[in-house]
Amino acid sequence: MARPQSSDRNAKVAAIQKEAKRKDRSRLFTIWGALGLVLLLIVGAVGFAIANRPTLDAVQEYEDLGRDHLVEAVEYDQSPPPGGDHHPAWLNCGVYTEEVPQHHAVHSLEHGAVWLSYQPDLPAAELETLQGLADQPYMILSPVADQTAPVVATAWGLQLEADSADDPRLSTFIGEYRQGPQTPEPGAACTGGTAVDLVEAGK
Numbered sequence: 470m471a472r473p474q475s476s477d478r479n480a481k482v483a484a485i486q487k488e489a490k491r492k493d494r495s496r497l498f499t500i501w502g503a504l505g506l507v508l509l510l511i512v513g514a515v516g517f518a519i520a521n522r523p524t525l526d527a528v529q530e531y532e533d534l535g536r537d538h539l540v541e542a543v544e545y546d547q548s549p550p551p552g553g554d555h556h557p558a559w560l561n562c563g564v565y566t567e568e569v570p571q572h573h574a575v576h577s578l579e580h581g582a583v584w585l586s587y588q589p590d591l592p593a594a595e596l597e598t599l600q601g602l603a604d605q606p607y608m609i610l611s612p613v614a615d616q617t618a619p620v621v622a623t624a625w626g627l628q629l630e631a632d633s634a635d636d637p638r639l640s641t642f643i644g645e646y647r648q649g650p651q652t653p654e655p656g657a658a659c660t661g662g663t664a665v666d667l668v669e670a671g672k
Contacts (some may be wrong), residue, residue: 523638525645529628536579536653543572548615549586550575551628562659564603565611573663574609581652582659583643584623586613587634591620595634602639607647607659626651 534552543554550571559576560569574584585599589612599620603610613621618630622639624646631639648655 523636523641525629525638525641527629527638528642529630531626531628534626539572542570543575545571545575547628549584549613549621549623549628551623552578552625555579559657559659559662560609561662561664562607562609563664564600565609567611568613569609569611574611577609577659577662578623578625579653580607580657580659581625581648581655582607582609583647584609584611585639585643586611586616586621586623588612588616588619589614591634595620598634602634602643605647608643624649624651625653 529551531547531551535554536552537554538557539554540556543550543556545553548571553575554572555575556570556572557576558573559580560573562577562582574582578584585603585608587596587599587610591599591612599610602608618632620631620634620636620639622629622631622642624642627642627646629638629642
């Protein structure tokens with residue numbers, strides 16, 4: 470008479486084990502499903518960000534720029550210049566309220582700086598926006614009276630003109646080219662040079 474009870478007990482144990490395995494499978498499916506959904510959302514967000522990232526198609530490129538050190542002032546074809554021969558002393562990176570000697574600033578571009586320049590009559594609110602963009606290493610901000618666009622972003626051999634400081638391409642340009650692959654001397658100093666007595670806040 471003990472065998473039926475043992476058989477029933479074995480059957481119950483088997484049923485419990487089967488149910489436990491089913492729940493484990495269900496739990497795993499739920500976990501993997503949630504992970505898959507999170508991964509899908511991440512991929513979608515990254516794809517959306519890339520698709521909506523401001524393009525830099527309007528960047529002008531300049532090649533065959535001289536890199537000689539000249540103690541005298543240099544005449545440049547563009548203002549601000551995107552590169553070329555320059556003074557042996559680089560300009561300290563930072564925020565300037567007056568125009569800076571371009572042959573010093575060009576040396577800083579050679580070291581990987583991005584130079585944000587603006588027409589002197591730029592509205593105060595836009596100037597504040599540029600100051601926020603320039604508040605990081607390897608950045609120069611200064612007015613340039615004879616530039617043709619309200620705002621210009623310049624890296625070595627590269628230049629982007631903008632009608633406003635709110636142009637989202639400016640931050641993209643900085644992220645792409647500050648110490649970017651175009652830099653002739655990446656990692657070289659942007660401090661310890663010259664501040665030409667015009668600096669408001671140097672870095």
